[in-house]
Amino acid sequence: MVHAYILIQTEVGKAASVAAEISGIPGVTSSEDVTGPYDVIVRAAADNVDQLGQLVVAKVQNVEGITRTLTCPVVNL
Numbered sequence: 001m002v003h004a005y006i007l008i009q010t011e012v013g014k015a016a017s018v019a020a021e022i023s024g025i026p027g028v029t030s031s032e033d034v035t036g037p038y039d040v041i042v043r044a045a046a047d048n049v050d051q052l053g054q055l056v057v058a059k060v061q062n063v064e065g066i067t068r069t070l071t072c073p074v075v076n077l
Contacts, residue, residue: 014065
């Protein structure tokens with residue numbers, strides 16, 4: 001299982017609606033609107049890195065109002 005944080009920048013005023021829509025995507029375990037350089041932080045899980053990439057590119061990035069994403073896979077050191 002691969003876990004990741006997805007840091008999202010949105011259009012002005014869209015953070016709450018983006019977070020709410022993303023929370024319904026299968027594979028997303030949490031989605032919260034925050035303050036700072038990013039507007040939404042998502043925690044996601046997938047069986048492997050390829051499926052994680054598909055989740056981000058095919059589903060998360062297609063949510064209206066998103067301008068940029070940064071995916072940070074979790075590592076166990």
